[in-house]
Amino acid sequence: MNTHNSTTPRPPTGPHPRPQPIFELAHAGVTFTSRKGKDVIAVEDMNLTVNSEEIVSLVGPSGCGKSTVLRVLAGLQPLTSGDVWIGGGTRKPGFAEVAIVFQKPTLLPWLTVRQNIFYPVRALRRRPDRTLNERCDELLDIVGLSEMADRMPHELSGGMQQRASIARSLILDPKILLMDEPFGALDALTREDLQLDLLDLHARTRKTILLVTHSINEAVLLSDRVAVMSARPGRLQNLIEIDIPRPRGPDCIADPDFQKYAAHIRTDIFGPRYRKEAHA
Numbered sequence: 001m002n003t004h005n006s007t008t009p010r011p012p013t014g015p016h017p018r019p020q021p022i023f024e025l026a027h028a029g030v031t032f033t034s035r036k037g038k039d040v041i042a043v044e045d046m047n048l049t050v051n052s053e054e055i056v057s058l059v060g061p062s063g064c065g066k067s068t069v070l071r072v073l074a075g076l077q078p079l080t081s082g083d084v085w086i087g088g089g090t091r092k093p094g095f096a097e098v099a100i101v102f103q104k105p106t107l108l109p110w111l112t113v114r115q116n117i118f119y120p121v122r123a124l125r126r127r128p129d130r131t132l133n134e135r136c137d138e139l140l141d142i143v144g145l146s147e148m149a150d151r152m153p154h155e156l157s158g159g160m161q162q163r164a165s166i167a168r169s170l171i172l173d174p175k176i177l178l179m180d181e182p183f184g185a186l187d188a189l190t191r192e193d194l195q196l197d198l199l200d201l202h203a204r205t206r207k208t209i210l211l212v213t214h215s216i217n218e219a220v221l222l223s224d225r226v227a228v229m230s231a232r233p234g235r236l237q238n239l240i241e242i243d244i245p246r247p248r249g250p251d252c253i254a255d256p257d258f259q260k261y262a263a264h265i266r267t268d269i270f271g272p273r274y275r276k277e278a279h280a
């Protein structure tokens with residue numbers, strides 16, 4: 001039984017209460033027109049509601065529209081049909097509410113780590129006041145880069161650069177963090193390390209995270225729910241609730257439930273071919 005009420009502070013880890021929707025795609029569609037004038041339907045009739053503080057992963061075959069969905073939520077790509085709601089109201093996507101992290105770190109090479117993290121503040125011509133300075137220090141601590149704050153990007157490993165990018169995405173305190181295959185360019189060990197860091201970051205900040213990934217294990221390890229998209233034109237094929245208690249760690253992968261969820265998602269993506277091969 002849930003014994004927490006509205007006046008009881010929530011523990012930093014543990015099961016999530018059922019929270020409020022923070023964004024929603026309703027019958028969302030994106031059609032691109034190629035240079036030859038041909039229509040490419042990237043996303044069609046996509047429906048997805050994500051709740052505050054959730055981690056939801058988007059998985060599906062290459063080209064099914066995962067990045068397009070992220071770009072719509074970031075305000076970088078308009079819908080050609082349907083609607084998107086952010087922040088529980090009818091506001092359109094905007095930078096104050098969402099931040100995006102890409103596969104490549106994209107740090108500015110002439111700025112230190114701290115200056116890079118502050119870059120969105122400067123770009124918006126906001127004064128770096130005490131709150132922002134404290135947030136910057138806290139973010140450096142969360143991503144484990146306090147000692148590297150005054151280093152230049154070329155002095156950092158790939159994993160450290162991506163950690164700095166994640167800290168930069170949070171400096172303006174967005175409600176939603178969109179991550180497009182954020183660990184895809186890293187070696188396997190660094191990737192595992194950053195997955196655990198993301199779990200820790202989420203436990204400390206409670207940001208809503210929508211993550212595009214090609215790794216089914218990564219999706220199961222990190223997510224509250226995994227949204228499986230169908231092949232192009234992409235639409236929601238299945239939404240799987242990952243009922244594995246938090247805090248989660250590397251040991252989760254050996255859990256029979258973890259394997260069951262991963263097999264379920266794999267079958268959703270690969271269909272009969274996977275089932276045949278799995279039982280061969």
Ligand SMILES: Nc1ncnc2c1ncn2[C@@H]1O[C@H](COP(=O)(O)OP(=O)(O)OP(=O)(O)O)[C@@H](O)[C@H]1O
Pocket residue numbers: 032033034040041042060061062063064065066067068069232
């Ligand atoms: N600007 C564009 N103009 C034309 N077609 C586009 C454009 N952007 C994406 N597409 C097409 O839309 C479809 C969806 O692309 P998207 O990058 O969203 O897929 P994805 O699922 O993220 O792919 P991947 O897993 O390979 O990264 C693809 O067929 C792609 O070629």
